[in-house]
Amino acid sequence: MGDYVLLFPVFFPILCGIFMPFVKNEKLREKIVLVILFVEALVVFCLAFGSGHSIEVWRISRMLSISFSNDGISRLFSCFISAIWFLAAVFSMEYMKHENNVGRFFMFYMVSLGVLMGISFSSNFMTMYLFYEFMTLMTMPLVLHTETPEAIAAGLKYLGYSIFGAGLGLIGFFFLCIYGTTTEFVAGGVLNSMAQSHADFLRVVYLGMMIGFGCKAGMYPLHAWLPTAHPVAPAPASAVLSGIITKCGVLAIIRTTYYLFGVDFLIGTWVQDVILVLSVSTIFMGSMLAYKEKMLKKRLAYSSISQVSYVLFGIFVMTPQAFCGALLQVIAHAIAKNALFMSAGAIIYKTGHTYVTELKGIGKQMPIVMACFTVASLSLVGIPPTAGFISKWFLATGALEANNVIPVIGIVVLIISALLTAGYLFTIVADAYFPGKDFDYSKLENKEPNMFMIVPLVVLAAAIVVVGILPSHIIDFFTSITTDIF
């Protein structure tokens, strides 16, 4: 076996997923999906705590090959992706009961997981790009699942933006083939001796790649697909879209920045300033639009734009501490945003309310769901003792380490954005739990959903607090990653 074990998490869900539509018995299908995803998560965690592997599956030419390995970044992303994917699957067992074509949904859901594992474990650009494009294609059916005209239009928009963004990335790849010694991911960069004489040109290429991959991560200027695609997708799909898929854009950016171009080539140059300004303005824009938005899921989508740009900000600052903060924010945001979207899904599932103005007193009807919503909100704002506080602390202190004025402006924007985040999330919490004196308690009925929805939510909420209180092991792990890179 040996290194072939790396192929298992990638191809196991894909192969199993393809047979999903043929399982007609719903109970049986539920069990199969859960067992497969659980096994998948188990294997991924075993891999993460085991020794490093690497395998070359197919060499196409000198520069191009399909190969996998598990380094630090791979372990981090594969672990939280598979865990959250499993929890979202548990949630969707109940949620998908009021949707059609459940078999098709789970087929694409599972195939997507395999593809995401492919991105996580890929050890060169070619492999990552292959799975990156597949990710777009495999998740698009999740977006347009309901098949309403809006959903189809949103799906096409998602497709258009993603393909365009990935295309920009591909253009960069061509240049990297010329100016790089290899396209394997090597910590510290792969640029060859020719690169220095074409430095500014390569930085333009890098900027294009950042904008392209930034599309998936919701970075301005290619952010517009998020608020369109999230509200129309089924709740579990929007949860993973917002929590996980955006993180794959982040992963691609990390790989390009730290493993292909290298920090030394970029730090302190004009291109760093440009991408910092882009990410900082995205943070502000997302929060501000979320603050003004009245539709719950759309508000959360704008919130994602802002929060994922925190991660990008941390990456682009290019100091070890800030990078550590960015990785923490990846985890914190993935957990919190999944919890928020699942809460929104539970509310839609049970009451049909989609606007924040309709949520008065919802905390009395669904106390546990709203409690999880509250914990996740606290994390997004950055209130201790939640994971979001730790990540923001590391981001900000890391940004101050950089000798540059933009990160300092970024911190001010971070604080303003936190204030806006409080403005758009705590008003919901306040309305939900404090409906006012004239609230009719006699009409109150317990609308708490069943265990399939509650358990994943509670697990995520607990994870937020646990990571917030005991982050030291995670931080140690991230520090080991950063020492490789810097």
Add this chain to the structure above:
Amino acid sequence: MSAILVFIVIFPMFAAVISYIIGKYNKNLRNYWACVSVFVEFLVSVFVCNKALFYKSHTLFGLGIEFKCGGLRGILIVIAAFVWLMSTLFSNEYFKHYRNRNRYYFFMIITLGATMGVFLSADFYTTLIFFEIMSFTSWVLVMHDETENAIKAGMTYLTVAVIGGLITLMGMFFLYNSTGTLNFEELGEIISQSSYKADYYIYCVMVFVGFGAKAGVFPAHIWLPEAHPVAPAPASALLSCVLTKTGVFGTLVLSTQIFVYDSTWGFFILVLGTITMFLGAFIAVFSINLKRTLACSSLSQIGFILVGIGMQGLLGEHNALASGGTILHVLNHSVIKMTLFLCAGAVYMNLHELDINKIRGWGRDKKLLKLVFLQGLLGIGGIPLWGGYISKTLLHESIVEYIVHLAQHGESTIVFNIIEWVFLISGGLTLAYMTKLFVAVFVEKNEYESDKENEKKYITKTSAIVLIVCAVLISAFGLMPYKIMDNVAYAARAFMNSHQPDHSVHYFAWVNVKGAVISVLIAAFVYIFVIRALLIKKDKNGKSVYINAWPKWLSIEEKIYRPVLLNILPFFGGSIANLMNISFERVFRGVSALAYGICRYVAEPSFDKTVAVITPMTINVCGYAEMSFEVVCKLFENISAIAVNFFDELFEWFRKKAESILSVIMEFCVEPSFEDLYKISYRFFERIAVIFSGLIENLLLWMLIIIVVVSRFIKSTYNYIVQIVLYFLFNYEEIAYDGKRQFRKDAYFSRFSIDKHGENEGGRDSLSMALILFGIGVVAALIYLII
């Protein structure tokens, strides 16, 4: 042993969860459990209060947390636990008929743990973590009543807490970055050794914002007078007695641990303290709401405490009086204000009213309550033999000491003389508004409800005992200053870096009693000539009522904070964000629509489409060509016409002229006459007139041509621009699905309609479209003008 500090912080958190679970099944048992757990907390606090313990964890919360105990921290945790115990005992009766009691107990007990965490913390990271937890859990207590006012006040409280907390956080980022530590003592060492302090002042002012907001320091005091009246009385007692003290604790850390003996920082705190002290007392005189008056009083007392903190910085190493005054006033204020708020709670419990016109005279026959309230009044008013006198005397003495110190060095003392007088006046106002409350509630008759049914039992035994304990404490503090107060001050001295005072203070010597006498005189003056004379009016039934003479418009919150935060900033921020959001999407859509169209055409070129696209284009091109040809032709025609005409005329004119001149000359020569002369001149003028008329005719033609050309050009350009812009602005999908490349007016305008949720979907689009149209128009106009 040091793990006991963790126990103090963690135990309430678990106790809260247990109380919630118990409360689901049995309400009485839950109340007992709450009392027992808070009592355990109190015992443990008393047990550890004078032990120097230290706990450090390197891993918790990422950076690790540090707890310390002993000295000032010991005093503060005992105060907190004591107030909590009394309030919990009192809650039992107060909340008898309330909803959501489980929620109240849950968050109240968690808040206790968080507060303990703040008081025990030995570095700013720990302080911040528990400070934020405390802000959020106490928010629930403020909003507990869920009335409209309570929700509004709660949101104000939350906003102040969040903004303050975030600015504090930002200050800590900078502080941590520039020093590499957040431990109080290490920070103090680093900052005292640095020669350039300006940056540290800025960072520490940022850190101070959050603490100051919690303490109610001007100008972030707005939440206090709002939140206290609407919160349940036991919760207001907690807010006022303990939570504001967490802000004071933070300020103390900044002033006595980090900026040790720093006169600049001390003066900064002193000025804010003086303003807060006077402002709180001044507003309280006008207030006619029982709890609101007490809240304003809290503001004022926090101001007194800050004056003490500021004086410590100014006095340097001789700050024993100031430090003693500060900690003793913290102690006094906590106990006295708890007594008063619980009295107010007893009133509210029975009448569900806080307006002093409505509760007037209710307490005339309630002897116990009257006595307890009187104790509070005398305590907070600074009357000798009661608690407040001791601490106010020390604070006053510290100001006097500094004035003497300045005078000895020959410096101007005017500023501090003013501060001393503000101090005495604020003390006088304190006594005046408390007298107003006391007289209104316990002495005067209510002219409206003279025959109120006299309930015998207005308070349970437990609550009565709670009130008595508090009242006795106030007297005890005042009667035994050397036994109790001096020891407390001594215990806190190490934290505040102060030394043994040069001489012990004789509290009851005339020098010190004089200040109290001045304050009493001011109080008498204010009560008689302001409150009785100006603030009591006859209403339309001829009966006297207390009026609220405070002008409604004079509210810093309504006039500045709310508009700025809710309207102005979101408007600007929102406009920028909207423009950013839409601008690129539109461009992207336009470009992709164009690309899509081209690709579609390239993929399947068809004659129809070609014709459809080409024909209007050709027509227009031809139109332009035709028009321009026409113009050119006309131009040539005109030019030639003019030229021909001109030369023709000229030639003719010459010919005729010559001819006529010749003939005239001939005739004139043959037969000279006046008539011939006239003819010559007539013809001459006639010719000139003809030429001019021709010229004018041509000019008009020219102008006509220009107008036609320009207007046609503008019109067609405008049409094209509008069509292109609308095409880009539109969902190109709509147009593509439509099959017809037409401007669908109805579809477009439906986007402007307002849906049932009052949300204007198209509003943003219309704004952006108008802006883009306007921009393109301007650019086009500019280009046209330049060309």
